[in-house]
Amino acid sequence: MKWKVLKTAKxxxxxxxxxxxxxxxxxxxxxxxxxxxxxxxxKDYDDRNFPLLNMDPLQVIILKMNEMGIKSKDLVPLIGSxxxxxxxxxxxxxxxxxxxxxxxxxxxxxxxxxx
Numbered sequence: 398m399k400w401k402v403l404k405t406a407k408x409x410x411x412x413x414x415x416x417x418x419x420x421x422x423x424x425x426x427x428x429x430x431x432x433x434x435x436x437x438x439x440k441d442y443d444d445r446n447f448p449l450l451n452m453d454p455l456q457v458i459i460l461k462m463n464e465m466g467i468k469s470k471d472l473v474p475l476i477g478s479x480x481x482x483x484x485x486x487x488x489x490x491x492x493x494x495x496x497x498x499x500x501x502x503x504x505x506x507x508x509x510x511x512x
Contacts, residue, residue, distance in 0.1 A: 400434055403442040454511045461504045475499040
C-alpha cells in the first residue's frame with residue numbers, strides 16, 4: 398500500500414494496525430521501509446493532534462489544574478505531602494513512577510506525558 402500523510406483518525410487507525418502487524422519484522426527491504434515510514438507518519442499525526450505529549454510534564458499538570466479549577470492542595474493524595482507537591486510543581490523534585498501513574502489516572506492522560 399502507498400502511504401501518505403495521515404489526516405484522519407481512520408487513516409491513523411489503519412496505519413497503526415498495519416504497523417503493529419509488521420512491527421517485529423527483521424526483514425530488510427520493502428517491509429522494513431514500510432515500517433519505518435509508518436512510524437514517522439504516526440509520530441507526525443500524534444504531534445499534530447496530541448500536543449500534550451510534547452509538553453513538559455509540569456506544564457501539563459499546571460494546564461490541567463487550570464482547566465479543572467483545582468489547586469495544588471488537591472494534588473496531595475496523588476503526589477504526597479504539601480511539601481512534595483510544591484517541590485514537584487517548582488521542578489525541584491522529579492515525578493516518580495508511582496506519581497506518574499496516579500497523575501495519569503487523575504487527569505486521564507497517557508502515562509508518557511508524565512515520564
